[in-house]
Amino acid sequence: MLWGQSAKLHPYDSAEVLPISDQQVSDRHFEVVVVGGGPAGYAAALYGASAGLNIALVEHNKLGGTCLNVGCIPAKELLETASVFRTVQHAEQFGVNVQPLGIEWAKTLGRKQGIVDQLVGGLAGLLKRRKVTVFDGTGRLVGGGSPPHAVAISGGESGNVELTADNVILAAGSLTKSLDGFPIDGEKIVTSDELLSIPELPSSAIVIGGGAIGCEFASMMSDLGTSVTILEYMPKILPGCDLDVTKVVERSFKRRDIEIKTGVAVTGQETGPDGVTVFFGDGESLTADTVVMSVGRRPASDTLGLESTDVTVDQRGFIEVDQNCRTRQVNVWATGDVINTAQLAHIGFAEGMLAITDILGEAAVPIEYDKVPWCIYCHPEVAFAGHSEESAKEAGFDVVVSKHRFAGNGRAMIVGETDGLVKIIAEKRADGTGGRILGVHMVGPWVTEQLGQGYLAVNWEATVDEVAQFIQPHPTMSELFGESVLALTGRSLHG
Numbered sequence: 001m002l003w004g005q006s007a008k009l010h011p012y013d014s015a016e017v018l019p020i021s022d023q024q025v026s027d028r029h030f031e032v033v034v035v036g037g038g039p040a041g042y043a044a045a046l047y048g049a050s051a052g053l054n055i056a057l058v059e060h061n062k063l064g065g066t067c068l069n070v071g072c073i074p075a076k077e078l079l080e081t082a083s084v085f086r087t088v089q090h091a092e093q094f095g096v097n098v099q100p101l102g103i104e105w106a107k108t109l110g111r112k113q114g115i116v117d118q119l120v121g122g123l124a125g126l127l128k129r130r131k132v133t134v135f136d137g138t139g140r141l142v143g144g145g146s147p148p149h150a151v152a153i154s155g156g157e158s159g160n161v162e163l164t165a166d167n168v169i170l171a172a173g174s175l176t177k178s179l180d181g182f183p184i185d186g187e188k189i190v191t192s193d194e195l196l197s198i199p200e201l202p203s204s205a206i207v208i209g210g211g212a213i214g215c216e217f218a219s220m221m222s223d224l225g226t227s228v229t230i231l232e233y234m235p236k237i238l239p240g241c242d243l244d245v246t247k248v249v250e251r252s253f254k255r256r257d258i259e260i261k262t263g264v265a266v267t268g269q270e271t272g273p274d275g276v277t278v279f280f281g282d283g284e285s286l287t288a289d290t291v292v293m294s295v296g297r298r299p300a301s302d303t304l305g306l307e308s309t310d311v312t313v314d315q316r317g318f319i320e321v322d323q324n325c326r327t328r329q330v331n332v333w334a335t336g337d338v339i340n341t342a343q344l345a346h347i348g349f350a351e352g353m354l355a356i357t358d359i360l361g362e363a364a365v366p367i368e369y370d371k372v373p374w375c376i377y378c379h380p381e382v383a384f385a386g387h388s389e390e391s392a393k394e395a396g397f398d399v400v401v402s403k404h405r406f407a408g409n410g411r412a413m414i415v416g417e418t419d420g421l422v423k424i425i426a427e428k429r430a431d432g433t434g435g436r437i438l439g440v441h442m443v444g445p446w447v448t449e450q451l452g453q454g455y456l457a458v459n460w461e462a463t464v465d466e467v468a469q470f471i472q473p474h475p476t477m478s479e480l481f482g483e484s485v486l487a488l489t490g491r492s493l494h495g
């Protein structure tokens with residue numbers, strides 16, 4: 001989902017939350033049943049259990065969901081492998097000679113899987129310590145009406161079980177998508193699920209989709225020696241990012257011989273013994289060993305048995321919720337990738353906790369989706385929160401902008417990573433200086449670890465003058481954020 005979109009909200013005046021039942025809890029009745037063990041689901045389970053709720057968690061595959069098993073964690077591990085390879089490749093700049101240079105892909109995959117397994121095991125142990133009852137199988141909501149609700153479980157090691165619950169949280173997650181005419185065979189045409197465990201890296205690859213996932217995979221494969229082409233339907237890659245940020249990534253990709261074709265529609269493919277030929281644009285075609293589909297994910301709402309319930313689903317399969325993640329069925333919430341919000345693990349965490357807060361009858365603070373943090377782990381990294389310059393102007397703000405580049409930052413020079421910039425968008429005051437900070441956008445080394453103070457500034461609606469008073473440690477890359485803010489006060493140091 002592009003920046004600025006958020007959940008479709010509905011006036012659920014009748015969807016009041018009924019109180020938690022005082023009835024005796026049995027081994028088949030729970031105060032909350034969570035369907036889905038990904039970030040949104042297990043966050044709800046852990047958070048609710050820490051508040052004393054008796055909770056069941058239903059998962060049909062592996063605890064941790066997409067993020068932990070075939071998403072965030074394994075993808076970032078492979079990107080870190082690419083980073084180490086890239087660093088060693090340029091070690092001579094530091095006076096370090098490393099020969100010969102190579103990669104043992106099987107060892108890389110083993111390390112990746114070891115990290116995943118350790119985290120999955122840790123999550124299972126944490127759920128057990130919090131006394132969350134975990135059921136293995138596919139959970140379906142049975143019928144509409146008032147609580148207690150029934151959740152039927154089938155197809156897993158727990159057998160056919162029916163639970164009852166005072167409250168249900170639907171967090172079934174999402175599934176990979178492909179274009180028509182591109183059958184996923186796991187070898188020549190793959191999605192993120194298959195690419196993260198591919199037996200060997202292809203010598204050439206076409207990545208269809210230039211969003212965050214597509215750019216991460218393109219960056220990783222290119223750094224490890226694959227010849228990569230990105231095909232993107234939109235006018236630019238990373239469609240939701242600030243234009244200045246996108247330009248930095250595009251320049252870096254082109255220097256590394258990643259070919260980028262934007263504004264092109266993919267029309268079909270032909271698979272042969274020499275690879276896959278992809279047809280696009282006005283009669284153009286390219287052939288590569290592997291095609292990587294990165295065209296987004298679809299909600300897995302069709303597994304939840306919602307047809308006979310009061311839960312409503314939009315035309316794309318997203319469960320419709322209000323600002324507190326309530327569905328149209330009383331005491332049923334939906335969170336994570338199954339609703340139309342940003343498909344980010346940390347958003348799922350927040351939505352899971354929001355639902356539990358609402359269940360407890362506490363004051364739930366709705367998520368401001370236009371101010372959430374975004375991180376993209378390609379090289380160079382991208383991180384942002386709040387308005388881009390373009391979206392701020394479209395929203396009617398008179399803005400002033402400050403940009404500072406890592407090329408002049410001492411720490412960036414020391415580590416040999418000087419590509420990138422920090423850009424601050426602020427409301428423009430009458431004297432031309434900056435007022436309230438509307439957006440912080442970063443591209444460059446380790447910016448995913450630097451966004452924190454920018455995210456807080458945007459969400460606390462801090463002004464330029466307030467933030468400029470805080471001291472940045474030296475030498476650090478975070479100094480660039482301080483310099484960029486300081487410049488908006490009308491005075492500056494190095495910029």
